[in-house]
Amino acid sequence: MPKGTTNRKKRDIQLANEADLIALQKLQDLTSSYRETAITSSERSINDLAEYFKAATSNAKQLLPTAKRRYAIYLRKSTDSEDKQVRSIDDQRKECLVLASNTVKTVIRDEDIFEEHASAKKSGNRPIFNEMLQGFRTGKYHGLISWSPDRLSRNMKEAGEVIEMVDEETIQDLHFRTYAFENNPNGKMMLGILFATSKQYSDKLSVDVKRGNTGNISEGKYNGSLKKGYYVDEATGNFMPDDYNWKLLRKAVDMRLYEGKNNPEIAQFLLDHKFTERKFENDSPRLVKFTKKMVGDFFADPFYLGLYKYGNLLTVLTDQYNFRPLISPDEFIALNADISKDFGKTSTIKSSKPQKLDYGLLRNKVICDYCSVPMQFQHQPITKGTKKGRYVISYYCRNRVCLRHNPQEQKNRGIKLSKSIRAKYVLAGIEWHLRHLTKQSTEAYRMYINGLEQRIASDKAVIKNKLSEATQQLKENERQYAKYQTFQVDDPEEYKKHHNGKLEHHKQLIEYYEEAVADNKAELAKLNVTLPTEKEFYELTKFKVLEFLQSTDITVLDTICNEFVSNLRAGHDSTPVIELKKPYDSMVDLGKIPLGWG
Template sequence: MYSDIAVGIFNALVGQFLTDLSTPARALIMNNNQILYDIYCRKSMEEEDRQVLSLEAQEKECKEYADKNGLKIRKIWRESYSAKAPGRKLFNQMMQELAEGKIQGILAWHPDRLSRNSVDGGLIIYHLDKGIIKDLVFPTYTFENTPQGKWMLNIQFGQSKYYVDMLSVNVKRGNRMKLENGWRPNMAPAGYLNQKEDKTIIADPDRFPIIQRAFREIIAGHSTVMEALNKLNNEWGYKSLMFKKRGGQPLSRSSIYHLLTNSFYCGIIQYDGKEYQGKHPKMLTIEEFDKLQIVLGQKGKPRQQVHSFPLTTIIRCGECGSMITAETKTKYYPKTKNTAVYTYYRCTKKNPKIKCSQPYIREEAIEEQIDQYLSKITIPEEFKDWALKYLDYVNEHEAKVEQLSYKNINQQIEDTREELRNLTRLRIREQIDDTLFEDEKKNIQKEIKRLEELLTETNRQADEWVELMDETFNFAYYAQLHFEFGEDPMKRYIFSKLGSNFLLKDKILALELKKEYFAFTPEYRKQIKPLGLDDQRLFMLQKNNLVPADLSWLPG
């Protein structure tokens, strides 16, 4: 009995002695009882750990502390992951080995290396309560495994969590202000560069123009997505931006689709479910971006709809002028016990001044009429290829004439600038007064500006002509095929591009074909003069390998 009392008193004295001891001395005594420690080092790349020691520095300090205090180290864990939420792989693995009894203590540089969230912090306190963790040691913080020590450690974990929460609030506030000012708060996408000095985004001079070129080739129908990707990587030499450990790679297949659907390129920043108007240089107009989404089979401006009707908001009623809408009807067939869904187009009848009498029309009936219009402008593949080849030939010859014109305009600009320099010399020599100098200077500068605008406009018109011709011939060849087999967005794009003034009356669709497409119709081809393939012209075509395979499509 007395021996049991003596043991109890001894244990109580040892417990009180351990409580009063400093951390180094306590660690030394516990080490004598063969407690095994693991060193845990953690640093994330996020804002919360920007000022924290590196993994190497943490490991070095922990090792020095262990050597100084005689702690027995079993293993070193190095983790590059944020602790603001549970789910760290190595931390969880270490806690599992603690629960299995492989170690009894943890050595870390600071308590916030172990936890910055309530779940992991609570788990550590719980393991201390259950005796699974015998000891926690920190070179920068003194911990005692007592009720008071655990209470103070819990406060330390709480402070770490509060710091992360407030940091998140401040970062979100800063991001919101930046977005409202028109700037994306994170890394700029391909084709752009982040300016460190003023925290803005500028066009990447190397990548911006070739990505823009790829976008416009897809929009115009000159290239498929994969063809544009091949040109970007293999012909135009695209390589991603270089960083310390990554970069310099060609654009991947998944990445180009991400670029093609990113509204940042048309000046709209999508962030946290909201849209912001950006101040960065636009690569595409909003209209071009919407057209690109249609080409990709997506809607340009997504709206929540139960059904997709490709022809609505384009056609007007020929009787009352209201818009044509669409709806679906489900019909049940008792004999076969099947149901079928039909789409009907009808007038909205929203004109209060006219009592509209127009009937419904089945979707198939109206699409059949559109197909008839498309069949009128559809051209054979041989003619399309020849026409584009011939246009390239014509453009090449016209370019030589235009080059001479550009040269003349540039010479006029240079002569006018020389006049301005001579005028300045006269003023310096005081051979003319200020009034005359300013008047003449304004006239000369006005003339220089006019010539520069003429040069720019000439270049623009030449480029637009070539692009229009390419787009027109490709549309005339592919439109009917794409309308027949394409999805609803593609059908809508083709129909809207076909012409204007779309009217539906008495179940008959009327429209005005665009001038460039009307030129392909049989009616127009009968009106124009024959091409006149005399021997000289035929020789010119043969010489340049431009004789068409299908002569029936030539005018006349």
């Protein structure tokens, strides 16, 4: 038998199977009558779910596109002889602002410029620098700009701290006026040298892999894990809907949510309709033997609503490119019983897992008033009485050297302290402050409008990038479609032999990008709104306060608390210090009420 005969038979069988698949697909009408309404009328947004997973995942970080990152500028000049040749603070400021405008394409708020006159030779000598780093740890800032690396540090401890924060994506972007930093092992090694440290960098292959995965995740690209119903665009690494299989999965969602089908029935449906997967568009499809567990895993994956989750890293795919979500945020919540519970919703989907509360209220914002260490969010189920099935939420101090853990010292002081504080006392303190947001401050209104304008500008930048991409791709696919159309007419045999299916492929992409162009234009139109007047700002603030007072949805409470509260100090059964965020701190009688231990 000549060489290659067996391979030809395998290819013939494979081609025959693909032909059978095409024939089967043409017989199916899988248009969803639910998806468009679900997407457009979803009460929750992808960002709501992103906030949920950030709060429910330990050390979670959301990787943002550049246009949505908030940048800080750090300026420093000391009186040491080492700084005699360094640019003045004013010169550093001007050059860093130019860098922010021209290279980073962002506008820096005055409050995000940190200026310090202190030496960086020794660690722990710069309170303003420490305040700025804390802003990165809490997620307030994402990118850092400075005139040169030696403005940030001249000592090993703080230099290593900055590099570690870059490595962990706590600092997602780093720019210098005098040095082009690259976020990779070599770049961090060079930065360490410029920091004048003696730290040795021995980044292994695993670090390179981690760095590559992080880069792909931050851009919403394929990182080695296929997603059923999507294939990978070879040129960009983006996830594209695999038309027939994407529609099959959408039908699976409809069956579960709207037709009352269970997971085994859905698995059988996908098997009967020959669900396949492939990595790239031109790869041969592979049949997937769906099981009820695989169906459950599919429903639990936030990727399908547009939220890419890899370990503790998160990115919103629809911020990165024209990703087409399969389900709406509300549908995702409804498909997952435990998450429905966290959002205060009742799900018709039963969970086989023990009921639990994953969402953490005010995580990392409740500071122990006796030791200044963040308290641990915890919850215990109520097993008896009318509130059975609900939770007692509290914050526990894990610092063993804290006064809370020292009964003898408490006795000496004549006090008795609990190691934790109930959330109801924390919320009561916040409620008091929110009820007293009664001052009408024009300065607060201006700060609010300034922040709103910056958010709208960043949203517009993201959408304009997506619109530009969609417009270019639409033109390219129209060109390719016209080319193959002419080819099919001029030489039908050659087209069928070598390019069969290309017309259908480009037709699908034309429809995909036409929809993307229309959606992006509609989103841009929504952003062209009249900003609230000062009177409307006060009314909006009052509405949010009322929502806080009336809501039992823990995610709503957390969202409102995070908008108003910077952090708070928790005593025995009260919150002696609550710091409100700008601009709200200037609208209450007292932004701080110092009654605690200090």
